[in-house]
Amino acid sequence: MDALTYEQYKECAGYVKARIGGATPEIALILGSGLGDFADRIEDPVTIDYRDIPHFLVSTVAFHAGKLIFGKVGGKQVLCMAGRFHHYEGYRFQQLTLPIRLFKLLGVRATILTNAVGAVNESYRVGDIMIIKDHIKLTGESPLAGPNIDEFGPRFFDVQDMYTASLRKIAWNCAEGSGLNFREGVYMYFTGPQFETPAEIRAARILGADAVGMSTVPEALTAAHCSMKLLGLSVISNMAAGVVPDIKLSNDEVVEAAGLIAERFGKYVERVIEAI
Ligand code: HPA
Secondary structure, three states: OOOOOHHHHHHHHHHHHHHOOOOOOOEEEEEOOOOHHHHHHOEEEEEEEHHHOOOOOOOOOOOOOOEEEEEEEOOEEEEEEEOOOOHHHOOOHHHHHHHHHHHHHHOOOEEEEEEEEEEOOOOOOOOOEEEEEEEEEOOOOOOOOOOOOOOOOOOOOOOOOOOOHHHHHHHHHOOOOOOOOEEEEEEEEOOOOOOOOHHHHHHHHHHOOOEEEOOOHHHHHHHHHOOOEEEEEEEEEEEOOOOOOOOOOOHHHHHHHHHHHHHHHHHHHHHHHHHO
């Protein structure tokens, strides 16, 4: 299966709209590895299983739940995806447009993407939060390749303000008192599922990357295409391959590191939502 047609995206959104009583969520969130606890902060939740939504995908990664949760956070109506889709699961890049286009059709005005990353920048520390300023993607394919759906955006589109400057400013304004250490940097996309080689990480550093990850970029490009405001927040879960000697990279380590700051990070994201 490739990308959906506009009609299919609308069927998908129509189902979700009916399940949330016709409401218009203001902010959407996609939760990254080990950050799923955030869903517990949602008041009066309406939970929708991905498998019940027409044309939706299913999440195959064990620690990604596979639920859409609608409710209130920070006084705002929020739609939250607990469980995201990745290219390494076998999905085509074009299929990864689905969540953002669903949000767009539901009337969401800003999306927050969270993820876990490996630090390339040697001054970063595990547990730091990186506000994504820009990204590098050298893998050939784009989620926007194929027939353009003009209802979402133009064939060729500008990505210079993909990680919306006004939202990054809000993210900085909320940082004080959060008990977290903040950075702002460049995310470099690798498809995974293997972690990178030390040589790839050295190359990433030379190219200007501060951190590496296996998600976010397909969603960010889809958001830019449909003029959706976007904030990307990365939890540094490990130093990337070869940055510090003798460290084994594993998913357990990623989830554990994200878990250690999950409570503070959840509170922080709630403040950001309130401020948007
Ligand atoms: N590389 C790629 N993706 C990641 C990493 C990493 O080191 N850590 C968490 N996600």
